[in-house]
Amino acid sequence: MGLEKKRLGKAGEDIAVKFLKKKGYKILNVNARTPFGELDAVARIKDFIIFIEIKTRATSSLGPPYLSVTKEKQRRIVKNALFYLKWYGLANSFWRVDVVSVMLNYDDSVKSIELIENAVQEEYLK
Numbered sequence: 001m002g003l004e005k006k007r008l009g010k011a012g013e014d015i016a017v018k019f020l021k022k023k024g025y026k027i028l029n030v031n032a033r034t035p036f037g038e039l040d041a042v043a044r045i046k047d048f049i050i051f052i053e054i055k056t057r058a059t060s061s062l063g064p065p066y067l068s069v070t071k072e073k074q075r076r077i078v079k080n081a082l083f084y085l086k087w088y089g090l091a092n093s094f095w096r097v098d099v100v101s102v103m104l105n106y107d108d109s110v111k112s113i114e115l116i117e118n119a120v121q122e123e124y125l126k
Helices: 003-022 071-087
Strands: 026-034 037-045 048-057 094-104 110-116
Touching: 003 026, 003 037, 003 048, 003 094, 003 110, 026 071, 037 071, 048 071, 071 094
Parallel strands: 048 094
Antiparallel strands: 026 037, 037 048, 094 110
């Protein structure tokens, strides 16, 4: 991954985490590693464990950032989430996957930020 892409991703991640905290999410982990990859963020709201995929872009030429959460990416998120739940003894918890879509200006200021709750289609939760 190029340095610019990493910098952009980190900036978006920091912005998204602050945004989520303001919305009442209690952040449990950021960049949680599993044997299958990484979860951008894990949070809790009441009885729900929420796995958050954060997508950031600085140009709209490819559309909004959330469009890059493909069906394959959704499958990987669920696989990582299920491992996380089992590893931390949370297998009986209610859970969901949210996506935070961050559009930045070229100076890293926020152009827009959107939270999509329950972003993973039900077929990938099986």
